[in-house]
Amino acid sequence: MAIIYILLSAIILLLVITIVFAYRASTPKNDEALVGVKFQLDNIGMNLNKIEASVKEEISTNRTELTKSEKGTRDELSSSLKTFGDLISNSIKATTDLQKTQLETFSSHLAALTKTFEGKLQAFQETIVINSKESRKELKEALDTFKTDLNMSLKDFSERQRENFNNLIQTENTQTAATATKLDAMRDTVEKKIAALQEGNEKKLEEMRKTVDEKLHDTLEKRLGESFKLVSERLEAVHQGLGDMKQLAVGVGDLKRVLTNVKTRGVLGEYQLENILDQLLTNDQYGKNIKTKSASNALVEFAIKLPGREDTGKSVWLPVDSKFPKEDFELLMNAYDNGVPELIDEHRRNFVRGIKKCAGEICERYIDPPNTTDFAILFLPFESLYAEVLRTPGLFESLQKDCKIIITGPATLSALLSSLQMGFRTLAIEKRSSEVWDLLGAVKTEFGNFGNILDRTQKKLTEASNVIEQAGKRSRAIERRLRTVQEIPKEQAIIMLGELPELEEDTTDEIIDSLDS
Structure with missing residues (x-):
C-alpha cells in the first residue's frame, strides 16, 4: 500500500x-x-x-x-x-x-x-x-x-x-x-x-x-x-x-486272549461266581469242588449247603456250575450285526443246542437226590448271555422242566442267593423257637416270685410309715410341752448331754432291713 x-x-x-x-x-x-x-x-x-x-x-x-x-x-x-x-x-x-x-x-x-x-x-x-x-x-x-x-x-x-x-x-x-x-x-x-x-x-x-x-x-x-x-x-x-488308544488296544487284546482260551474263559466264570457267593453267603453256607453224586467222581465247582431233614441231621447240596459258550454266542451276535435272517436262525439253533448240552451235563453229573436238591443252577457270567437265553422262546422253561436246571445271570443269581439266605435265617429262627419258649417260661416263673417280693416290701414300707407317723406325733407332743423351756446354746447342750450321733443317709435303708428281718 x-x-x-x-x-x-x-x-x-x-x-x-x-x-x-x-x-x-x-x-x-x-x-x-x-x-x-x-x-x-x-x-x-x-x-x-x-x-x-x-x-x-x-x-x-x-x-x-x-x-x-x-x-x-x-x-x-x-x-x-x-x-x-x-x-x-x-x-x-x-x-x-x-x-x-x-x-x-x-x-x-x-x-x-x-x-x-x-x-x-x-x-x-x-x-x-x-x-x-x-x-x-x-x-x-x-x-x-x-x-x-x-x-x-x-x-x-x-x-x-x-x-x-x-x-x-x-x-x-x-x-x-x-x-x-x-x-x-x-x-x-x-x-x-x-x-x-x-x-x-x-x-x-x-x-x-x-x-x-x-x-x-x-x-x-x-x-x-x-x-x-x-x-x-x-x-x-x-x-x-494315541497313547491311551494303544493302552486300550493292549487291554482289549489281553481280554481277547483271555476269552479265546477255553480254560482261561472257564476260570473267569468261576472267579466271577466265587465273588458273588463270597459277597452274599458265609464260608460255611457253600462249598467249593464238592462231590455231590455218590456213583461219580465228578466235582462241581460250587455247591450251596442247605439244611436237610432233622432226623438225619445231614445237609443237602445245591450244585452251581458256570458255563460260557463263547463261540456260538459270538457267531449269533455277528449274525445280528449283519442282519441275515438265515444266519441268525442257524446260529440261534447252535446256541440253543450248546446251552442244552451244558444243562444236560450238569443234570447228569451233579444232581443226585437226596444228597443234592432235585435241581441245579447254571450260571452265565454275562447278562447278554442270560438275555439271549430269555429271548429264545421256551428255552428257559424247557431246561427247568426237562433237565431240572435253573439258568441265572449275575443279577438273578444275586437275587436267588438273597432269597436262600433269608430261608436260612427263617430255619435258624424255627430251630431256636423252642429254646425261646422255655426261656420265656422261666422268665415268667421268676417274674411271679418277684411280684411276691414286691408285695412283702410294700407291706414293710407301710408298717414303717405308720411307725414314723406315730413317732412324729410323739415328737410334736413333746415339742408342745417344751415350748416354755428356754433354749441354751449348742455348746452347753453338748457338754451337758454329750454329742449325739447325726442321722446318716442310709438310716432309712437300715430301718427297712430291720423291719424285713
Missing part, C-alpha cells in the same frame, strides 16, 4: 509541475485563464481519485481471489488426505479379513490333516508370505497411486495458480510495476508453501506406510504364534489320545 501511495504522489506531483509550466508558458493573464486552470486541476483531482479507487478495488479483488484459491487448495488437500485414509483403512481391513478367513480354514481342517501336518504347515507359511507380499504390494501400489494423484493434483493446482498469477501479473503490469513486483513475491511465497506442504505430506505418507507395515508384521507374528501354539497343544492332545 505504501508503494501505491508513493506512486500516486509522484503522479500528482508531475501533473502539478506540468500545470505550473503550462501556466507560466501561457500569455493570458485574465481571470478566464485562471478559471480554465482551476477547472483542469479539478479534473485532474477527480481523475486521480478515480485511479486511486480503481487501484484499491483491483487490489481487493486480487486479495479475495487469492483467499478463495488458498481455501480451494486446502479443501482439495483435505479431501485427498481423507480419500487416502479411507483407502488405507479398506486395505488393512481387507488384509485382516483375508488373514482371518485363512486362519479359520486352517483350524477347521487341522484334525483331518494331522498326518500331513508338516507339508500343510509349510504351505500355510508360504501362503502367509505370499499374502503378506501381496498385501504390501497392494499397499505400496495404493500409496504410489495416491502419491501420483496427489502430485498430479498439486501440479495441476500449481499450473492453475501459475496461470492465475500470470494473468494477475499481466493485469498489474498494465497498471503498475509495484503491484507486479508484489504479486511475484506472493507467488514465490505460495510456491514455497506448496512445496513445503508437499514435502510434509510425503513425510506423513512415509510414516503412515511404516506404521501400517509394523502393525501388519506384529499382527502376523502374533497370529502365527497363536496358531503354532494351538497346533502344538492339539498335537500333544492327539499324542496323548
Whole structure:
C-alpha cells in the first residue's frame, strides 16, 4: 500500500509541475485563464481519485481471489488426505479379513490333516508370505497411486495458480510495476508453501506406510504364534489320545486272549461266581469242588449247603456250575450285526443246542437226590448271555422242566442267593423257637416270685410309715410341752448331754432291713 501511495504522489506531483509550466508558458493573464486552470486541476483531482479507487478495488479483488484459491487448495488437500485414509483403512481391513478367513480354514481342517501336518504347515507359511507380499504390494501400489494423484493434483493446482498469477501479473503490469513486483513475491511465497506442504505430506505418507507395515508384521507374528501354539497343544492332545488308544488296544487284546482260551474263559466264570457267593453267603453256607453224586467222581465247582431233614441231621447240596459258550454266542451276535435272517436262525439253533448240552451235563453229573436238591443252577457270567437265553422262546422253561436246571445271570443269581439266605435265617429262627419258649417260661416263673417280693416290701414300707407317723406325733407332743423351756446354746447342750450321733443317709435303708428281718 505504501508503494501505491508513493506512486500516486509522484503522479500528482508531475501533473502539478506540468500545470505550473503550462501556466507560466501561457500569455493570458485574465481571470478566464485562471478559471480554465482551476477547472483542469479539478479534473485532474477527480481523475486521480478515480485511479486511486480503481487501484484499491483491483487490489481487493486480487486479495479475495487469492483467499478463495488458498481455501480451494486446502479443501482439495483435505479431501485427498481423507480419500487416502479411507483407502488405507479398506486395505488393512481387507488384509485382516483375508488373514482371518485363512486362519479359520486352517483350524477347521487341522484334525483331518494331522498326518500331513508338516507339508500343510509349510504351505500355510508360504501362503502367509505370499499374502503378506501381496498385501504390501497392494499397499505400496495404493500409496504410489495416491502419491501420483496427489502430485498430479498439486501440479495441476500449481499450473492453475501459475496461470492465475500470470494473468494477475499481466493485469498489474498494465497498471503498475509495484503491484507486479508484489504479486511475484506472493507467488514465490505460495510456491514455497506448496512445496513445503508437499514435502510434509510425503513425510506423513512415509510414516503412515511404516506404521501400517509394523502393525501388519506384529499382527502376523502374533497370529502365527497363536496358531503354532494351538497346533502344538492339539498335537500333544492327539499324542496323548494315541497313547491311551494303544493302552486300550493292549487291554482289549489281553481280554481277547483271555476269552479265546477255553480254560482261561472257564476260570473267569468261576472267579466271577466265587465273588458273588463270597459277597452274599458265609464260608460255611457253600462249598467249593464238592462231590455231590455218590456213583461219580465228578466235582462241581460250587455247591450251596442247605439244611436237610432233622432226623438225619445231614445237609443237602445245591450244585452251581458256570458255563460260557463263547463261540456260538459270538457267531449269533455277528449274525445280528449283519442282519441275515438265515444266519441268525442257524446260529440261534447252535446256541440253543450248546446251552442244552451244558444243562444236560450238569443234570447228569451233579444232581443226585437226596444228597443234592432235585435241581441245579447254571450260571452265565454275562447278562447278554442270560438275555439271549430269555429271548429264545421256551428255552428257559424247557431246561427247568426237562433237565431240572435253573439258568441265572449275575443279577438273578444275586437275587436267588438273597432269597436262600433269608430261608436260612427263617430255619435258624424255627430251630431256636423252642429254646425261646422255655426261656420265656422261666422268665415268667421268676417274674411271679418277684411280684411276691414286691408285695412283702410294700407291706414293710407301710408298717414303717405308720411307725414314723406315730413317732412324729410323739415328737410334736413333746415339742408342745417344751415350748416354755428356754433354749441354751449348742455348746452347753453338748457338754451337758454329750454329742449325739447325726442321722446318716442310709438310716432309712437300715430301718427297712430291720423291719424285713
